[in-house]
Amino acid sequence: MAQSTKVQQPKPHIAEEWVGRVYTGICIFILIVAIFSMVYFVASRGLRTFIGDGVNPLELLTGLKWNPGGEPALFGALPFIFGSFSTSILAALIAGPLGFCAAVFMVEIMPGFGRKFLQPVIELLAGIPSVVYGFVGLSVIVPLFRDIFPGQGIGIAAGALVLSVMILPTITTIATDALAALPSGLKEGSYALGATRWQTIYRIVLPTMLPALLTGIVLGIARAFGEALAVQMVIGNAPHIPRSLFESTSTLTSAITQSMGNTVMGSAHNNALWSLALILMLMTFVFVFIVRWLEGRSKI
Known part of the structure; x- marks a missing residue:
């Protein structure tokens, strides 16, 4: 009677597993400490405007005049808030349809050509420095707007057009991934019922991937909202609310980068500029919460 050979199971590498857990725990701890330290640092300095300097928060959020060094000091940040929102939302309105159409082209219409040539070109846009976008906008877009529209060419329209190109890779990549993740039976069922390709895209594909597309748009708005250098070069940096898209204005990031180095700590x-940074950080958190909410509603 043959003796049954007992297969020895490999012993777990307890030391390696312990080292991996400790390393992961240290990384998570550093990440949490860095995030909370950043929030505390910005919040502690940004709140000094209201606690130490006695500025009314409502005055900061709704005031139209910005002159912290004047007599009396004026802390109206509404033109900066309006400039940040207007350029970011207008850029998303331009880049959103372009990103969706590019994703449909690369996945549905010509996947071979799109993924081989178009997708690398779009992803290449994400690696171009912001100063290059600003210089191109200042050299090409601003003179073009000056020749076509009234004004000097600088303003919300020029800033939004530059930002739309900058956030296009983010929106296109997320839309492409969402479109590629759609179940094949969803589109095949639509074709079996007699729908054309465009009817399937409009009535089936777009509603299904809409949460993912909105996620990409919100992420693009978040990036555009915090962009400083490219917008600063083409928007004019005038602290007032413009009456048209071709008048100069300013954004939160432009106001901070222009004046922070010229103020005394x-x-x-200086405290008012930190308050602008606090508003910028809070809006970033709002965008993150919106993205998480859209991801929870995704149908894919």
């Missing part, structure tokens, strides 16, 4: 002007 702890002064009312």
